[in-house]
Structures are given as C-alpha cells and as structure tokens.
Amino acid sequence: MxxxxxxxxxxxxxxxxxxxxxxxxxxxxxxxxxxxxxxxxxxxxxxxxxxxxxxxxxxxxxxxxxxxxxxxxxxxxxxxxxxxxxxxxxxxxxxxxxxxxxxxxxxxxxxxxxxxxxxxxxxxxxxxxxxxxxxxxxxxxxxxxxxxxxxxxxxxxxxxxxxxxxxxSKLESDVLNRYNRLLKSNGMPLVKIDNGICGHCHLRVIPQTLHEVNKGAVTACENCGHLVYV
Ligand SMILES: [Zn+2]
The missing domain is CATH 1.10.287.1490 (Helix Hairpins)
Structure with a gap:
C-alpha cells in the first residue's frame, strides 16, 4: 500500500x-x-x-x-x-x-x-x-x-x-484538500476498489482509473469523485 x-x-x-x-x-x-x-x-x-x-x-x-x-x-x-x-x-x-x-x-x-x-x-x-x-x-x-x-x-x-x-500534517495539501471536501458529504472520502467496483458508488471504474490507482497515483472515482485505492 x-x-x-x-x-x-x-x-x-x-x-x-x-x-x-x-x-x-x-x-x-x-x-x-x-x-x-x-x-x-x-x-x-x-x-x-x-x-x-x-x-x-x-x-x-x-x-x-x-x-x-x-x-x-x-x-x-x-x-x-x-x-x-x-x-x-x-x-x-x-x-x-x-x-x-x-x-x-x-x-x-x-x-x-x-x-x-x-x-x-x-x-x-x-x-x-x-x-x-x-x-x-x-x-x-x-x-x-x-x-x-x-x-x-x-x-x-x-x-x-x-x-x-x-x-x-503528513499529507500533501492537494490530497488533504480533496479529502476534506469529500469529508463534508456522506460516506467515506477514501474508498477501496474491490474487483473493479468503487466502494462508495458501487459502480465499475474505467480501466484508466484502475491503471492510475495501480500506479499509486492520487485518483478519484470518475463516477462519484471519491478518492480510491486498491
Ligand atoms: Zn465511485
């Protein structure tokens, strides 16, 4: 991770x-x-x-x-x-x-x-x-x-x-800002992608998103905007 x-x-x-x-x-x-x-x-x-x-x-x-x-x-x-x-x-x-x-x-x-x-x-x-x-x-x-x-x-x-x-303070300000914005809405700001499915909106993410995530880049689900990880 x-x-x-x-x-x-x-x-x-x-x-x-x-x-x-x-x-x-x-x-x-x-x-x-x-x-x-x-x-x-x-x-x-x-x-x-x-x-x-x-x-x-x-x-x-x-x-x-x-x-x-x-x-x-x-x-x-x-x-x-x-x-x-x-x-x-x-x-x-x-x-x-x-x-x-x-x-x-x-x-x-x-x-x-x-x-x-x-x-x-x-x-x-x-x-x-x-x-x-x-x-x-x-x-x-x-x-x-x-x-x-x-x-x-x-x-x-x-x-x-x-x-x-x-x-x-350990986090980059860009990640932290995105996270803090998402924190104001329901659910968890950072969710796991399980079998290609976003843990927040439960929709399948596109291969490009999965690719970025696998690289370890700070990535959001293109459907719901929540930050994702694998
Ligand atoms: Zn999503």
Whole structure:
C-alpha cells in the first residue's frame, strides 16, 4: 500500500470516529426530551388518580351531610307530632317520617358503596404514586447518564481532533484538500476498489482509473469523485 493511502486511511479512521461521536451526541437532546415527556405523563396520571380519590371522599361527605339534615328533620317532626291534636295530621306526620327514614336508608347504602369505591381509589392512587416515584427516579438517573455521556463525547471529540493534526500534517495539501471536501458529504472520502467496483458508488471504474490507482497515483472515482485505492 502506498504511503499517502496509509496516512489518509489513518486520518479517515479518526474522522469517522469523530463523525460517529457527533451523530451520537446529536441524538441525545431528543432522548432527554422523550424522557422528560414520560415523566410529565406519569405526573398527569398521578394527578388524575389523586382527583378520583378526592372526588369520592367529597361525595361521601355530601351524602353524610344529607343524612344529617334528614335526621334533624325527623327529630323536628317527632317533636311537632307530640303536639298535634288531629289523628289524620298525626298519621300524615308518621308517614312523612317513614318516607324520610326510607330515603336515609337509600343514602346509607350509597355511602357504603362509595366507601368501597373510596378505598379502591385510594389504593389505586397509592399504587400509581409508588410506581410514578420509581419511574421518575429512574428517568432522572437516565437523564443524568445522558448528560454525562454528552460531556464524555465532547472530551473524546476534542481528543480525536488533537490526534487529527499530526496525521493531516503528513499529507500533501492537494490530497488533504480533496479529502476534506469529500469529508463534508456522506460516506467515506477514501474508498477501496474491490474487483473493479468503487466502494462508495458501487459502480465499475474505467480501466484508466484502475491503471492510475495501480500506479499509486492520487485518483478519484470518475463516477462519484471519491478518492480510491486498491
Ligand atoms: Zn465511485
């Protein structure tokens, strides 16, 4: 292998490493944003469960207050009934008291049902709260790790860029300029010709190109312009 190819391959290794690091780094903000979204959803679910638990407690309080009002009403009617002279009026009052008692009984049944429901919603809330706490903790840890990864990537990029300088100084400026231009596009600037096929565009190169390459000259694929070697 000719010297310029050896030197350029060494430089290209470093540049491909830098390219990979930059690509990895670019993905991290989106990953962090997704994690933050997950945390927000967990909070939202927790809020709904808490509201459900509170709503049932409030419903129970309202029913209990209605029961109390009805009991007070019965007590009042009982006092009044003792002072009533007409039998029909007395009977009517007793009937009203019975009706109120029946209504109280229905309300009490509802309270019992709601107490079951309340227990269930409190248990649901506690469970979700536990899960949300664990989830948020693991999300925070993941975010910290990703932030640490960014720091490490930046350090590694700096190291690789330092390594680049002595490697590029070994190359002729013409080769280096062509290489640096190609580095801005996709794929590797310097590719191997395998069985007459360019490693970048995968087209067959003309015999003239192959001839130049075999001589060790700095040559580009006539189809894609990438530098080639054998
Ligand atoms: Zn090509």
């Amino acid at each position: 000719v010297q310029w190819v050896k030197d350029l391959l060494e430089l290209q290794n470093v540049d491909m490493r830098i390219r990979g690091l930059i690509q990895r780094q670019a993905m991290i903000p989106k990953e962090i944003a997704n994690l933050k979204n997950d945390a927000a959803s967990a909070d939202e679910e927790l809020k709904t469960k808490r509201e459900n638990a509170n709503k049932t407690t409030l419903e129970i309080k309202q029913l209990e207050s209605q029961i109390k009002q009805k009991n007070d009403h019965i007590a009042k009617l009982q006092v009044q009934s003792s002072m009533v002279k007409k039998n029909t009026e007395y009977q009517a009052m007793m009937k009203e008291i019975e009706d109120i008692k029946a209504a109280i009984s229905d309300l009490e049944t509802s309270v019992i049902e709601l107490l079951d429901k309340s227990e269930q919603s409190v248990a649901d809330f506690k469970e979700v709260e536990k899960q949300a706490k664990a989830q948020k903790q693991s999300i925070e840890e993941e975010i910290k790790e990703l932030e640490q990864t960014v720091v490490e990537i930046k350090e590694e990029i700096a190291r690789q860029q330092d390594a680049r300088t002595p490697l590029s």
